[in-house]
Amino acid sequence: MVKALSDTYLTFKTIFTGMGITFRHLFTKSVTVQYPLQRDVLPERVRLKLHVNIDDCIGCRLCERACPVECIDIGTIKSTDDDDLGETSTGHKKKLWVDKFDIDMAKCCYCELCVHPCPTDCITMVEEYEYSTYDRNDLIFPFSDMTPEQIEEANRKLEEEAEAKRRKKEEAMLAKKKKAEAQAAGGEAEGDKPKDAASGGSAETSGGGDKEKAARRAEREARRAARRAEREAKKKSEE
Numbered sequence: 001m002v003k004a005l006s007d008t009y010l011t012f013k014t015i016f017t018g019m020g021i022t023f024r025h026l027f028t029k030s031v032t033v034q035y036p037l038q039r040d041v042l043p044e045r046v047r048l049k050l051h052v053n054i055d056d057c058i059g060c061r062l063c064e065r066a067c068p069v070e071c072i073d074i075g076t077i078k079s080t081d082d083d084d085l086g087e088t089s090t091g092h093k094k095k096l097w098v099d100k101f102d103i104d105m106a107k108c109c110y111c112e113l114c115v116h117p118c119p120t121d122c123i124t125m126v127e128e129y130e131y132s133t134y135d136r137n138d139l140i141f142p143f144s145d146m147t148p149e150q151i152e153e154a155n156r157k158l159e160e161e162a163e164a165k166r167r168k169k170e171e172a173m174l175a176k177k178k179k180a181e182a183q184a185a186g187g188e189a190e191g192d193k194p195k196d197a198a199s200g201g202s203a204e205t206s207g208g209g210d211k212e213k214a215a216r217r218a219e220r221e222a223r224r225a226a227r228r229a230e231r232e233a234k235k236k237s238e239e
């Protein structure tokens, strides 16, 4: 009996406590926002979603490297010499095609570390939060605006340019090699001359050269003997 009375008292007490709170709130200002008809004013520098102005992206990948959870995936293709990709709004020359720029917002921890290193200020946090989805893959946001055909064309041009440069380099090397060979051959020919002369000279020295010397020596001896005989004859005639 005592327990039944206690339970009844507790029941009424909790009912009146709850109703009292409800009744009190009837006279306080409502804080409920009638979303989506009403929207709260968001705080300054709120971090809700990343956005990339791909026209200003130079493909430097600084944001990708800064991301601690690796949720940015960037792909670039080098432009060829005849491509003019223009400049960003900050005056940076664009040299790379950005064929892939995906941000996985499911992984993003909203640290904003990717935003600050960007040299062209093209990656920013924006006030967008209505992107809930049933599939995680839908939270990977692609920002590159290149079509598969454009990517293929850019790759093809780059390969062709690389091939042309490689061929040109090979030709230049070949020409250089030929020139070096020609110079070496010329040098050898010139170098051979004194050798030949030396060998000829030695031949002469060993053969004809020795004979010539001996002949000249004999001639000198003969002249000396003649002069001596002449002097003696002159002396005798004077005596």
Ligand code: SF4
Pocket: 050, 066, 067, 068, 069, 070, 071, 072, 103, 107, 108, 109, 110, 111, 112, 113, 114, 115
């Ligand atoms: S906000 Fe942080 S986690 Fe998100 S993409 Fe940028 S660096 Fe990565």
Ligand code: SF4
Pocket: 052, 056, 057, 058, 059, 060, 061, 062, 063, 064, 074, 117, 118, 119, 120, 121, 122, 123
């Ligand atoms: S840091 Fe900026 S310019 Fe460099 S790849 Fe990222 S978004 Fe593009």
